[in-house]
Amino acid sequence: MSYDSRYPAIDDLIRKAKRKIPRFAFEYLDGGCNEDVNLARNTKEIREVQLIPQYLTKHTKSEMKTELFGHVYDAPFGIAPVGLQGLMWPKAPEILAKAAHEHNIPFILSTVTTMDIERASELTDGKAWFQLYHPADNALRDDIIRRADAAGCSVLVLLCDVPTFGFRPRDIRNGLAMPPRMTLSNMLQIMGRPDWALRTLIHGQPNFTTMKPYMPKGLDMKQLGRYMDQTFSGRLNEEKIAPIRDMWKGKIVLKGVACEADAEKAVKLGLDGIIVSNHGGRQLDAGNSTIKPLKYIAEQYRDKLTVMMDSGIRSGPDIARSLASGADFTFLGRTFMYSVAALGSRGGDHAISLLKTQLQQVMEQVCCERIEDFPNFLDRME
Numbered sequence: 001m002s003y004d005s006r007y008p009a010i011d012d013l014i015r016k017a018k019r020k021i022p023r024f025a026f027e028y029l030d031g032g033c034n035e036d037v038n039l040a041r042n043t044k045e046i047r048e049v050q051l052i053p054q055y056l057t058k059h060t061k062s063e064m065k066t067e068l069f070g071h072v073y074d075a076p077f078g079i080a081p082v083g084l085q086g087l088m089w090p091k092a093p094e095i096l097a098k099a100a101h102e103h104n105i106p107f108i109l110s111t112v113t114t115m116d117i118e119r120a121s122e123l124t125d126g127k128a129w130f131q132l133y134h135p136a137d138n139a140l141r142d143d144i145i146r147r148a149d150a151a152g153c154s155v156l157v158l159l160c161d162v163p164t165f166g167f168r169p170r171d172i173r174n175g176l177a178m179p180p181r182m183t184l185s186n187m188l189q190i191m192g193r194p195d196w197a198l199r200t201l202i203h204g205q206p207n208f209t210t211m212k213p214y215m216p217k218g219l220d221m222k223q224l225g226r227y228m229d230q231t232f233s234g235r236l237n238e239e240k241i242a243p244i245r246d247m248w249k250g251k252i253v254l255k256g257v258a259c260e261a262d263a264e265k266a267v268k269l270g271l272d273g274i275i276v277s278n279h280g281g282r283q284l285d286a287g288n289s290t291i292k293p294l295k296y297i298a299e300q301y302r303d304k305l306t307v308m309m310d311s312g313i314r315s316g317p318d319i320a321r322s323l324a325s326g327a328d329f330t331f332l333g334r335t336f337m338y339s340v341a342a343l344g345s346r347g348g349d350h351a352i353s354l355l356k357t358q359l360q361q362v363m364e365q366v367c368c369e370r371i372e373d374f375p376n377f378l379d380r381m382e
Contacts, residue, residue: 002353002357003350003351003353003354003357004343004346004350007339007342007343007350007354008354009315010314010315010335010338012342013335013338013339013341013342013343013347013350013351014030014338014342016341016342016343017029017088017337017338017339017341017342018030020193020195020196020341020342021088021089021193021196021341022186022189022190022192022193022196023174023189024174024175024176024185024186024189025087025088025196025341026088026341027170027171027174028084028087028088028170028171028174028176029088029334029337029338029341030334031168031170031171031282032166032168032280032281032282032285033166033167033168033281033282033283033284033285034166034167034168034169034285035285036281036285037281037285037286038278038281038284038285038286038287038288038289039280039281039282039285040281041281041288041289041312042278042280042281042289042290042291042311042312043312043313043314043318044289045289045291045292045312046289046290046291046312046313046318046321046322047317047318047321049291049321049322049324049325049378049379050378050379051320051321051324051362051366051377051378051379052366052377052378052379053365053366053367053377054366054367054377055367057367059364059367059369060369061369062360062363062364062368062369062370063369063370063371064076064356064359064360064363064371065371066328066329066371068106068306068328068329069154069155069251069272069273069306071127071154073104073105073106074103074104074105074356075103075104075105075352075355075356075359076319076323076328076329076330076359076371077105077313077319077329077330077331077332077355077359078100078105078106078107078108078129078329078330078331078332079096079097079100079105079106079107079108079331079332079333079336079348080108080310080331080332080333080336081108081109081110081113081131081157081159081255081333082110082113082333082334082336082337083110083112083113084112084113084114084206085110085113085114085115085206085337085340086113086114086115086203086206087114087206088337088340088341089196089199089337089340089341089344089347090196090199090200090202090203090206091203091345092114092337092340092341093109093113093114093115093120094115094119094123095340095344095345095347095348096336096340096347096348097109097115097119097120097123097124097128098123098124098348099347099348099349099351099352100124100348100352101123101124101125101127102349103349103352103353103356105352106127106128106129106155106331107120107124107127107128107129108128108129108130108131108155108157108331109128109129109130109131109210110131110133111130111131111132111133111144111208111210111211112133112208112210112211112228113208113209113210114206114207114208114209115209115210116209116210116212117130117144117147117148117151117153117210118147118151119209120151120153121151121152121153126151126152126153126154127152127154128151128153129153129154129155129156129157129253130148130151130153130155130156130157131157131158131159131255132144132145132148132156132157132158132159132244133159133162133232133234134158134159134232134233134234134235134236134240135231135232135233136230136231136232136233137231138243140214140231141244142247143214144210145244145247145248147210149248149249149250153250154250154251155250155251155252155253155272156244156248156250156251156252156253157252157253157254157255157275158236158241158244158252158253158254158255159234159236159255159256160236160254160255160256160257160262161255161256161258161277161278161279161283161284162234162256162279162283163234163235163236164234164235166279166282166283166284168282174186199344208228211228211231214231215227238265238268238269241254241269241271242269245269245270245271251272251273252271252272252273253271253272253273253274253275253306253308254266254271254273254274254275255274255275255277255310256275256277256278256279257274257275257276257277257293257297258276258277258278258287258288258290258293259293259297260293260296260297260300260301262274263297263300263301263305263307264301266305267301267304267305271305272305272306273305273306273307273308273328274297274301274305274306274307274308275308275309275310275331276290276293276294276297276307276308276309276310276327277290277309277310277311278290278311279311280310280311280312280333280334281311281312289311289312290309290310290311290312291309291312291321291322291325294307294309294322294325294326294327295325295326297326298325298326298327298328299326302326302328306328306329307326307327307328308327308328308329308330308331309322309327309329309330309331310330310331310332310333313330313331313332313335314332314334314335315335315355315358316354316355316356316357316358316359316360316361316362317358317359317362319332319355319358319359320359320362320363320366320374323371323374323375324374324375324377324378325375325378326375328372332355335351335355336348336351336352338351339351339354
């Protein structure tokens with residue numbers, strides 16, 4: 001499988017996505033929070049990381065296969081969980097889950113996206129990961145976890161960086177805050193994107209499919225917003241995580257770790273991995289980038305659990321920089337969504353193929369033969 005040579009850069013996909021989907025959907029995907037400072041800082045500081053090639057080193061071939069939690073993946077990156085994916089492009093999570101399975105990379109399903117656990121399992125042959133937004137009600141929490149287990153999900157991802165919803169001015173102006181509302185401006189935008197509108201009409205209005213069995217019937221948009229706000233209690237602590245660790249027999253990953261103190265607690269709770277993340281810069285504009293704490297966390301905790309990273313990673317070179325900085329594995333969200341919004345059903349395959357090609361080129365250029373060798377090529381004098 002190869003990428004579409006008409007779109008050899010992520011910026012090409014961003015421009016095409018912006019032309020293909022309504023502005024409110026694009027801004028939901030593209031935006032951060034407050035003034036978008038941390039959104040920009042994430043990628044900027046990743047790209048300040050420099051690699052040093054070792055041209056005279058004996059080199060046979062570069063292999064990007066990576067073992068993670070007992071499974072050998074074909075690349076050291078996966079598809080991060082993204083909420084409301086069907087808003088950006090109809091059936092987006094299905095497109096990405098199928099592409100991830102075909103390319104043998106992990107796909108993480110969000111509790112609040114537009115495909116349910118069972119469908120994700122069907123499309124990935126039971127290999128999907130599931131990210132849990134922690135419900136306020138323990139019985140609901142336990143039932144969702146049982147469904148993930150029954151679906152064969154091997155990894156449960158606990159989200160810890162959304163104790164409160166981020167303040168996102170563009171979403172508020174576009175009526176996508178909680179409770180959501182449809183404005184005249186939004187309707188005019190939809191009319192200007194007939195392909196998106198027709199496909200949405202065919203596939204139906206996107207909704208929180210995993211949560212559908214628990215929702216009262218006939219909720220209007222305002223009632224839906226109130227229901228979601230009341231249903232989830234995003235603030236995690238050790239007392240909430242401990243019973244989940246007892247209940248879940250597979251691997252557990254804590255996503256949203258941004259400091260050494262939380263990494264230490266993850267170790268004490270017996271978790272298997274962490275994802276250093278700041279929710280794509282959508283929660284705390286005054287916070288660190290992800291690459292900054294990654295370096296210290298990886299140095300102290302890589303021998304105790306698996307250290308992964310997302311937020312700000314857009315390209316193959318970004319993946320390489322993150323791996324060189326200490327990450328065992330990486331995840332990307334927006335890159336895949338830009339590709340699906342731009343190319344529809346071909347978007348998942350295109351993005352994965354493009355990232356593989358870019359990463360392979362970096363590995364061969366610096367003479368890195370294995371993913372775990374990337375830290376040897378980090379410029380530590382920068």
